[in-house]
Amino acid sequence: MPSSPHVPDPATGTPETSVEHARRLTDVVTRLRRALRSSIRTDYPWESLPMAQVELLQTLAAAPLRVGELAARQRLAPNTVSGLVGKLLDAGFVDRQADPGDRRTARIALTPAGQRQLDDWQHAHERRIADALGTLDPGDRDAVFQALPALDQLARALAGPTPPAE
Known part of the structure; x- marks a missing residue:
């Protein structure tokens, strides 16, 4: 059900449109991602994997996939994913495996080194976020936690159905 077009801004009490809320959310999410990316590289200089590679490792953690399937899930061009x-x-984080369903194609699978890299990345981010959450006052921290289910639903709505592999 769509939200009311005008919702009071908690900071000012003045009505704010859905578009203004969307603009603010976009700004906050962008700044949050940028701050996390830059702080992780400052606090953990060993962390140098580009986000696109991390996202591929995260996708492959569930199961090996063909390049076309990876491209579809990441919504990227197959040549970009290749x-x-x-x-x-080259880094030894993935390898090619024969596809049991089609011997002409290969599936990309996470190696133990790739899983370790992904685990290290995840733990570093969890520590960084936990530290930052610890600086918030309890009310703000609770508001962040209470917003998580709605933000998860928003992410699912934005992702939509996964397009089929080509």
């Missing part, structure tokens, strides 16, 4: 996979292959 380039990213090549870099991950």
Whole structure:
């Protein structure tokens, strides 16, 4: 059900449109991602994987996939995913496996080194976010936690159905 077009801004009490809320949310999410990316590289200089490669590792953590399937899930062009996979292959984070359903194609799978890299990345981010959450006053921290289910639903709504692999 769509929200009311005018919702009071908690900071000012003045009505704010859905578009203004969307603009503010976009700004906050962008700043949050940027701050996390830059702080993780400052606090943990060993962390150098580009986000696109991390996202591929996260996707492959569930199960090996063909390049076309990876491209569809990441909503990227297959040639872009092929380039990213090549870099991950060179780093030893993924390998190619025969596809049992089609011997002409290969599936990309996470290696133990890739899983360790992904685990390290995840733990570093969890520590960084936990530290930042610890600086918030309890009311703000609770508001963040209470917003998580709605933000998860928003992410699912924005992602929509996964397009089929080509």
